[in-house]
Amino acid sequence: MNANPILLQKKYSRVVECFAKRQGISLDAALALFYHSQTYQLMRDGVSDMHCMSDAYLAEELELEYRKRSC
Numbered sequence: 283m284n285a286n287p288i289l290l291q292k293k294y295s296r297v298v299e300c301f302a303k304r305q306g307i308s309l310d311a312a313l314a315l316f317y318h319s320q321t322y323q324l325m326r327d328g329v330s331d332m333h334c335m336s337d338a339y340l341a342e343e344l345e346l347e348y349r350k351r352s353c
Contacts, residue, residue: 285333290325293333300341319347 285293294316302312316322321343324332332340 284328290333293325293337294322296337297340297344300337301344304341304345315348316344319344321347 298309298312298316301316302309305312307315321332321340324330325340335343
């Protein structure tokens with residue numbers, strides 16, 4: 283399922299903002315991490331309707347992804 287591109291951009295911004303708050307990092311840093319993440323790729327490509335998940339869930343997925351990369 284493909285999401286409306288404008289709505290998808292708004293979703294990205296909400297997820298990045300939530301992720302930044304949870305991690306205590308700047309929006310710029312959160313945005314850079316987001317656009318280099320697997321989570322972003324899945325949302326962009328419409329895989330498993332990731333874009334339909336809540337903002338908090340997607341921010342948590344980003345946290346898990348970067349925690350795994352750090353190990």
